[in-house]
Amino acid sequence: MPPPAPQDGRRSRWTEHRRARREDLVGAAVEAVRRTGPDFAVDDVARSAGVSKTVIYRYFTDKDELVDAVLERISGTVLLPRLLGEIAGEHRDDRAGLRAVITAFVSLIEDEPELYRFAYAQTGRSGRADLVAATEHQIADALAALFAERLEAAGRPSTAATTWAYGVVGMVQLTTHWWSMSRPLPAADLVEQLVDLADGGLSALLP
Known part of the structure; x- marks a missing residue:
């Protein structure tokens, strides 16, 4: 040989x-x-x-390739470390964990408003990999795993874990984008309102 x-x-x-x-x-x-x-x-x-x-x-090769590289950098060094770190972290209870994850996302918009606006502007770019959506999927999948673990520990079926996780991510993402346009209320109030909603808030409206 x-x-x-x-x-x-x-x-x-x-x-x-x-x-x-x-x-x-x-x-x-x-x-x-x-x-x-x-x-x-x-x-x-x-x-x-x-x-x-x-x-x-x-x-x-072109600006699109540069944009993709910037999105990957923002996702890998700014967004994912903050959110996945909070999802995996130890918290006093589930409500505190929700608050920590939502706070991390809202604080990202406060700390890096232009990077957030840039990433949001690239959502669904025609003909290119949707790196923003891929990042959202990573966050939702991590949250789904956490929800499934909590449900199973409580002796409940975990079939709804993924639905709940994607629902929470979509709720927080759309609401914080709306909020970022004019900041109609303080960030801390926004976080608490989102936590209230995610933690059974709609049940208070039902008879």
């Missing part, structure tokens, strides 16, 4: 350099979004990175 062919060290170093350079440019694009909002241009990214547009297009 012939020995394995030696790896080309120069090629490996070039691949790593290209990967690192691309990551730097994605970071510059995120900063451009923070400054200019969801309608950022490639020129904004070039200025943020201190390079020409030509350099940007050496690493990204």
Whole structure:
């Protein structure tokens, strides 16, 4: 059996350099979004990175590919760590856990309003992978697993866990988007109203 062919060290170093350079440019694009909002241009990214547009297009085939990379960065380093961390965390009771997860999402909008507006603006982009929806699915699936665990521990069937999880995610996402447009009430009040609704609030309206 012939020995394995030696790896080309120069090629490996070039691949790593290209990967690192691309990551730097994605970071510059995120900063451009923070400054200019969801309608950022490639020129904004070039200025943020201190390079020409030509350099940007050496690493990204077009703006859509750059947008996808920014969405992946926002999802992987900003949104998911906050929400999945709260879902997996220890809380005093289930209501406190709901409050922590909803607070994490609302605080994201307060802390990173332009990144949120950018991500929301990319929902359902024609012909591209819907990375926003994929992130929402990850959050809902994690919440569904938690709901199923709680139901089974209480000796109840867990068949509704996924429905409830996606319902909660949709409720929080749509309501906070409405709220973000004009901030008609304080964030803390918004969180408590959403917690009340998720924790059986509608039952108070029924005879």
